[in-house]
Amino acid sequence: MATHDPIKHIKFLRQTLSQDKKPLGFFLSAGCPLAVQMPVGKWPLIPDVAKLTKFIADELKSKSNEKNNYDKLLEEVILSNKNDQNIEDILSFLRGLKEVSIGNSVRGFTNADLIELEKKICNKIVEKLEVNLPGKDTPYHKLANWISIDRDKPIEVFTTNYDLLLEEAFENLSIPYFDGFVGSKQSFFDLRAVEDNLIPNHWTRLWKIHGSINWFQKENKEVYRSSLTKENGDSYLIYPSHLKYEQSRKMPYLALIDQLNRFIRRPNSLLIITGYSFNDQHLNDTIISALKANPNSMAIALLYDTMTYEKDGAIIERYPEAVERATQNNLALWAYDEAIIGTARGKWKIQAHIEDVENLGNCYSKQDQQLKLGDFSILGNFLQALIGDNQSKLDEK
Template sequence: MAETVTHNVVRQLTYIRQALSQNKKSLGFFIGAGCPLSVRITDPKGNDAGPIIPDVAGLTACIGERLTAPKTQAPSHWDRLVTLLKEDGKRDPNIEDILTAVRALRAVAGKGQVRGFNYAELEELDRHISQNISQLVDKALPTANTPYHNLALWLRGLERVFPVHIFTTNYDLLLEQALEESLAPYFDGFVGTKAAFFDLGAVENESLLPARWTRLWKVHGSINWRLDSNGNVVRSDKVDSDSRYLIYPSHLKYDQSRKMPYLAMLDRLKEFLLKPGSVLFLAGYSFSDEHINDVLCRSLASNSSGMVYAFIYGKIDDAKYANARDCALKSPNLSLVAFDGAIIGRKLGGWYFEEGTQLPDMESILIPPRDTNADEDRQECELRLGDFLQFANLLKSLSGNVRGEHEE
């Protein structure tokens, strides 16, 4: 059981700023599906039309609306599969649960049927889901002043001893767009121009590349990856909506995953976390992927000098962060940072703000107590780093720092 305490919000924010402001440690970012929610789009009248790309729940809802049959018709393949998953105990299956089930069933269907589906029906459902994913996430950042650009400019602005690693489970191309528009060089495991090919040798020896090149590892695939006629993975400058095997590859066998980029990119995450003194910042990730959670927890258990800061959107006791709390309560070097509190050193507690403390450049990130006339020296407050927009604002505030500030 976690010990309930209170955490000094200014002290923790100072630690985070120091980690981001020096260049002699291995720094990394993990960009999850919640990050695109920070980029809003507007309709022709200038009204907020929602996020540029929905999160996993939103993606599931959008595709479900497209593939669900009208009530006057027989249930669609989508309807039947969702019903099947709910009968098997998945109360609210998301798009990744559904894709996993489709591909697992298809792998054993052969010329017969499995759970009421034949191979052709499962193949058709896989194709429709993947095409809709590509359509929904194939978006471009609307301006050059987004949280992604703030991250890219921060990456470009500091001369580094070690390269920064970015890991993402997202299939979109928002990171690539922001890095290229900000003239921030990066390496993503592919080499070439017209149809860049995946070079496992270069990935496994990426330490030989310049430290100023950010490493970008897309552990769930990308909408611009495809298979060429020889069965090799290539990265195209065009999105191929039929490259369904290269999105969320949970169905692949070990030898297939090894041939393709996925296991190699998970290996990068494990290798990064095992580096002495490494610091990883997680944003927009709800700890819903058991494989990634296992890599995080096991690696941190083996490397007491490594550190992970996981920023979550909302309150620390939100039911959807149960896996995140479980990981943080087991790992003393994983700090789970929510709006109203945190788990730090396996201790759960709320934030407090000391009377008289000022951080003039952090108004949108750190929200001090509203009752300035309260008698208490310590008052509750909010730290909004779980909002990717605010985390990117912190990076923006640090981009102009003199190189080497807070170096150890």
């Protein structure tokens, strides 16, 4: 069985992330907020999908014996073999019904019923996601601090999260960024600036692929970003995962997916993926097709925990979609105990001198011989170490 030397690959990553002329990007997904340390009893800052789904169910399900529309919606979700424990599946299913309910009713729901349900669900999502980072020493701030270094090529950050944690970190550190919108009161989406890259180099590019809790859509389909997270009458522009392909043609989703595609196709680009479980097939296809089209680009997915786990005596893949993609394409996976690099799967095994192990810092556990960059908090420390441990940027703010 193949093995991979963690020291060799950490050195490569350090060297690559220290360059200022190489196109560098980060892809942050749902697992990242879970890495933010919180006071006792306050963790997590933002719940995972399962806990968010339970919160919404507790809030919206009927408190009496009589079923309400949310109860009925969950019944239809189950009848359609969808996952009623995943609010993103529920919201996607609801929106599918809404599309075909115009001028009629579907499965006992009128179009007005579905519009009202969608608003209630999105309001509850915003209620849980409208939070602030606990201080200025979080992994988000450390990523932002690393991004703040002057470079010849700007950093591009892609995220499927619709919270405002990245924006908060950037603004805490006075780091200018562009998310596709321009203006003040009701910022509008500037497609030309996105596609033609008409943005200063010292501005970080922040691409929120699945929308945001402060993006809205008017009845005439016009999209805008607000300084508020509550707008009268307009619908939230929150696109959950598992989108149907016909939904993905909507703006600005299509423009931001294209931006991810264009970034990976740039010569010698490197995309660091963290907090992502590879459960969104549309995003997977976008990443893999771009990697195939540009063999000089690279994507490294830093996976949380081990590659497999044991259940009832059987070994189960924790990230089956990621493994399938990486064993056929130039996508690297770095889990705690194993890696797939150059399509070869193997355990981490140090093949260098012991003094080199000390230089790995806390991203490698000598005790259990695991490389833990898949933990966003450890990745933040790793990035902070690249620019020095004095935290001068953080202390100035």
